[in-house]
Amino acid sequence: MNSDHGPGEVRLGRLRLWYPVVDSTMAIAAGLARIGAPHGTVIQADVQTAGRGRQGRAWVTTPGSALLTSWILRMPFPPGDIGALSPLIALGVVRAIRSLAPEAPVTLKWPNDVLIDDRKVAGILLASHGSGGERVVIAGIGLNLLTEAIPDGVAGAALAGWTADADADRLLDLLAVHLDDVLQSFLRSGTIDNAVRDEIDASLAWRGEPVTLITGTGSLEGVACGIDQDGSLLLHMSREGAVTSIRVGEIARGPRRV
Numbered sequence: 001m002n003s004d005h006g007p008g009e010v011r012l013g014r015l016r017l018w019y020p021v022v023d024s025t026m027a028i029a030a031g032l033a034r035i036g037a038p039h040g041t042v043i044q045a046d047v048q049t050a051g052r053g054r055q056g057r058a059w060v061t062t063p064g065s066a067l068l069t070s071w072i073l074r075m076p077f078p079p080g081d082i083g084a085l086s087p088l089i090a091l092g093v094v095r096a097i098r099s100l101a102p103e104a105p106v107t108l109k110w111p112n113d114v115l116i117d118d119r120k121v122a123g124i125l126l127a128s129h130g131s132g133g134e135r136v137v138i139a140g141i142g143l144n145l146l147t148e149a150i151p152d153g154v155a156g157a158a159l160a161g162w163t164a165d166a167d168a169d170r171l172l173d174l175l176a177v178h179l180d181d182v183l184q185s186f187l188r189s190g191t192i193d194n195a196v197r198d199e200i201d202a203s204l205a206w207r208g209e210p211v212t213l214i215t216g217t218g219s220l221e222g223v224a225c226g227i228d229q230d231g232s233l234l235l236h237m238s239r240e241g242a243v244t245s246i247r248v249g250e251i252a253r254g255p256r257r258v
């Protein structure tokens with residue numbers, strides 16, 4: 001395979017590879033990226049035996065009930081922070097879901113979860129490495145199509161509850177279009193441009209409400225105000241009264257004891 005094609009020339013999802021069973025589409029995508037798979041290649045699987053979630057968690061779904069994909073993105077940036085890509089890719093997923101299920105109350109939970117009715121319908125995992133002037137990002141997206149995808153005891157959502165058209169192929173086409181669109185906007189400016197940022201802010205879960213930010217070292221309470229141009233969360237700190245820009249962590253609704 002050759003890797004001459006940058007994001008400017010090749011649109012996402014032109015090269016699609018489908019596997020019945022893999023350990024993780026992340027591993028397959030990383031291996032293919034190493035041997036030169038072009039920008040936009042998407043790996044899809046029906047079953048993952050070792051699906052990966054964020055922060056070392058497992059991602060478990062019932063066979064055939066979720067859209068499991070990893071996208072190879074070759075970004076013409078030197079190694080550095082890719083924080084902006086998290087909410088951008090989540091926005092691409094939000095747009096794809098809205099175009100299939102316009103009635104679904106879809107929101108983006110910073111940094112990169114997608115919720116319907118406050119329950120997680122899609123999770124995103126980013127892995128990246130740099131070489132030369134290029135940053136190779138593998139964007140893994142797991143999206144629940146059917147309620148069977150949601151493990152017991154987990155308060156998740158599935159697309160099928162909101163559209164009669166929860167079809168994996170259709171959704172894959174829509175994801176390709178919308179992910180491509182948000183990435184092109186990022187490539188033009190190297191940041192999240194104002195229009196896209198406004199759209200993310202308008203889609204942000206619990207915006208204007210108290211949230212708890214959970215980091216590896218503790219937790220903070222504040223009010224989620226929106227995001228910054230680099231993808232950070234703007235949190236109005238309840239105690240200090242100042243707005244702080246947060247680069248890493250996860251949020252939960254309301255004040256919480258963590």
Ligand code: BTN
Pocket residue numbers: 023024025026048050051052053054055057059067068069070113122123124125140141142143
């Ligand atoms: C999360 O923890 O929310 C992220 C979940 C990401 C799951 C997807 S499914 C397709 C791809 N392959 C994996 O092993 N993980 C991602």
